[in-house]
Amino acid sequence: MSEPRSRDHDEFLAAARAAVAGSTGADALDALGWWDLLGMLDDPDARAATFALFRAHGRELGDTPALGALAAAPYFATDDGTRTVMAFSRPATGGGFAHTLLGTPVTERILVDTGAAAPVLVEAAEVTLTPVAVPGRLTIHAVTVAEGAGIPVTPADGLEAARARSAFLARVAAAYEILGAAEGAFALAIDHANGRVQFGQPIGTFQAVRHLLAWAVTDTRAVESVTDVARDLDVAAPPRFDEIVKALAGRNGRRACERSLQVLGAIGFTAELDHHHFHSRVLALDAVAGTSAELATALGAWVRAERPDPRIAPAVLSA
Amino acid sequence: MSKMPDPTLVADVGAYAAAVDGWCATRPPALAAAVRPIPDYATRVEVMSDLLGALFDAGWSRYGWPETLGGLGGSILHRGAMWQTLAAHGVASMAVFEHLEVLLPTLAALGPTDFVADALPAFLSGRERWAQGFSEPDAGSDLAALRTRAVLDGDAYRITGRKIWTSWAKYGTWCLVLARTGTTESRHRGLTAFVVDLRHPGVEVRAIEQANGTDELAEVTFDDVPVPATRIVGDLDGGWKVAMHILSHERGTYAWFRQCFMYRDLIGHVADGPAVSDRAVGDALCDIAAVAATSGEGLRLHASGATLGPRATITKLLLCEAERSIQDAVLAGNADLALAPLDDTTALLRQEYLFSRIVTVYGGSQQMQLETIAKQLLELP
Known part of the structure; x- marks a missing residue:
């Protein structure tokens, strides 16, 4: 660039x-x-x-x-000033779907699209929000939608196009958020390596610690680079690139947090340091719009079945 | 050499890639020969040299290099597109021509213009090949400790010393040699890069048979070998800068060229393995994407006149990770490569699998790369 x-x-x-x-x-x-x-x-x-x-x-x-x-935007052709957010749906353990709302709820309308039925728009008054208490400083609510609630949504460009665009945007955005949280955990580890003294010297002088940190920054750089490519290429990105980006972000984000935790030692595993917030944020985002495990498995099956050509062409890099 | 550049292809990398693709689709004999699995390294060198000759005659390999040096203009993006297209048409590797993307960018940027204007077309056309003489028996990771000396004698330097792990010296015409022109204490400040003719009396090349059966590396002895002062690359005592320029490519942009072939391995050899999980295939795909994205950024930077600098080390670490994850899957799906590499395809798979266990050593050991990141990027104490 x-x-x-x-x-x-x-x-x-x-x-x-x-x-x-x-x-x-x-x-x-x-x-x-x-x-x-x-x-x-x-x-x-x-x-x-x-x-x-x-x-x-x-x-x-x-x-x-x-x-x-962001995930809701592709479902609506024009912005009527009403702020709509999407609840992220995933198959529930006991059958059906679990819906999750991320962030402080500020909206009047919630979009619910399980992928198994037509998407519906429900008014805030039609749902029950149950707070979920996990670290990460991210407000999370489990959403219970009353049976038959909401009105069907018919995207102007077709449902499949809206779903694909929504997934692309959500995955790339979640990858960026994972990147930022992993960078936050990593910054704590860097501070610790510079400041914590053992054996009469900062632990950042020890090769074992230095190499852990070098791997952690390698993990995050990989995420940054693929996510930047997705942002820049957008609709010109190779097929299923959003899934590759999200799978890599979830995997590497967790790795970077784990390496940072190892550098921090026990203090990193306490409520006294923000590492657990960054780590839990990464875990939460990894679970949205396909986990790294789900996506990598699906991508592998796709490679086997279709022998696709997922190359990034130099021509688009120069665009 | 008289071929004129097509301004459209110079300006539009996509159009250039499509044109190369069209040429490949006509299945020129040199390409058809190069896509066959060839375990014998010497034969592979000959076949790849022929392919390079055909690419040069058709003009394709000249794009991406300056017209003043025998190229047809364009940038490293053209080169990235050419090798990606060749890989898509079944070429398995750059075999012996990796230095087109490791040494040649540095020669073009810092080498003596008159010499490079002759050498670049000769290399591009496969007529001549290059070796890289950095490491010595007592100077591996500690490159600045090297002892090969170059002493000025009239208008030439006389080089004496011993290099090891010299890549492709057996097959090379020229060797870029890093030699000491200052005192031993001057460390990296007293080094100069010279172009040495490997055919000259006083040069002795002993090829080293590697664990994977190839002889890409060699030990090279220089006994009072005269080298004209006009064959210095960069400045006198400026060899460290030349070495860093090369390493920026070897660790950074080269990964682009290597990853082109990884997709081929993934689709061709990994995806069929019954003992390989979908998850492993998907993870390998992600690893390749990370290499493509970071090295692609390197291509863009170099195309705009900037360099990756120490960030190239991160790309190299990612390349190693991808090599290992893909080749782990290749092994899992192809037990014959360990027990019965009887056919050419399996024999070649065995070579590549074993080579993937040593990628963490070439271009600076992985531990040195991690130290570079810790020191230069993270600025740890």
């Missing part, structure tokens, strides 16, 4: 971090004018700014409903 573009991305990220760190819920999104960006995702800069929010979200442990809002 050219230097000026890189500078723009750095500025988007800095602005997003400041907004997310300074306020919660919809206020942070309003401060950035983030909702307006959802109608401009074809524009590379608007897309970059939209996604920068998620990396900031992970890094600052922000708590907004942005991921659900």
Whole structure:
């Protein structure tokens, strides 16, 4: 990427971090004018700014409903000013589907699409929200939708196109949030390596610790790089690239947190340090829109069945 | 050499890739020969040299190199597209021509123009090949401790010393030699890069048979070998900068060229393995994507005139991870490579599997790469 573009991305990220760190819920999104960006995702800069929010979200442990809002956007042709967020659905242990709402709920309408039936739009009054208490500083609610509630949604570009676009956006955004959270855990480990003295010297002088940290930054750089490619190529990305991005992000995000935890030692496994928040944030995001295990397995089956050509062409890199 | 560049192909990498693809689709004999599995390394070198000759005659390999040096213009993105297309048409590796993307970018950027203008077309066309003479018996990871000396004698330097793990020296015409022109105490500040003619009297090449059966590496002895001062690459005592430029490519952008062939291995040899899980195949696909994305960023940076610098080490670590995960799956699905590598395909799989266990050594051991990251990128104490 050219230097000026890189500078723009750095500025988007800095602005997003400041907004997310300074306020919660919809206020942070309003401060950035983030909702307006959802109608401009074809524009590379608007897309970059939209996604920068998620990396900031992970890094600052922000708590907004942005991921659900981004995932809901492709289902609606025009923005009528009503803020809709999507609840993320996955098969429930005892059958049926479990729905999860991420971030402080600020919306009047929730989109529910299990993939098994037509998507429906339900009013906030029609659902029961049960708080889920896990670390991560992310408000999480289990959503119970009354039977027969909601009105069917018919996306203007067709349901399959909306679902595919929603999944792409959600996966790339979740990958950025995983990246930011892993970077947060890693930053704690770096501080610890520089400051913690054992055997008369900072533990960051010991090769075993240095190499753990070098692997951790390698894990996160891989995520950053593939996610940036998805952001930049967007609809020109190779087939199922969003799944590759999300699978890699979940896997490597967890790895980076685990390596950072090992550097931190016992203090990293306490409520006194934020590592557990970053780690739990990564676990939560890995579980949304396909876990790394589910996606890698599905990708492997796809490679076997279809012998696809998932190459990134140099021609698109130069675009 | 008289072929004129097509401005459309210079400007549009996609159009260039499509044109190369069209050429490959006509199945030129040199390409058809190169896609067959060839376990014998010397034969593979000959066949790949013929393919390079055909690519040069058709003009394709000249894109991506400056016109002033015998190329047809364009950038490293053209080269990335050419090898990706060749891989898609079944070429298994760059075999002996890896230095087109390790040494040649540095020669083009820092080498003596008159010499490179002759050497570049000769290399691109497969007529001449190159070796890299960095490591010595007592200077491996500690490269700055190297002792091969170059002493000025009139208008030439006389080089004496011993190099080891010199890649492709048996098959090479030229060797880029890092030699000491300063005092031993000057460490990395007293090194200079020279182009040495491997055919010159006083040069002795002893090929080393590797564990995978190939003889890509060699021990090379230089006994008072004269090298004209005009064959210095970079500046006198500026050899470290040359070495770092090469390593930026060897650890960074080269990964792009290598990953092109990984997709082929994944689709062709991993996906059939009954003992390989879907998850392992999917994870390997992710590993390749990480290499493609980070090295692709390196390609873009180099195309715009910048370099990856120490970040190239991260790309190299990711490349090693991908090599291992793919070859682990190859082994899991092909027990014959351990017990009965009787056919050419399996014999070649065995070579590649074994080589994947040593990728963490070439271009600087993995432990040195991790130290580079810890020191230069993370700035740890």
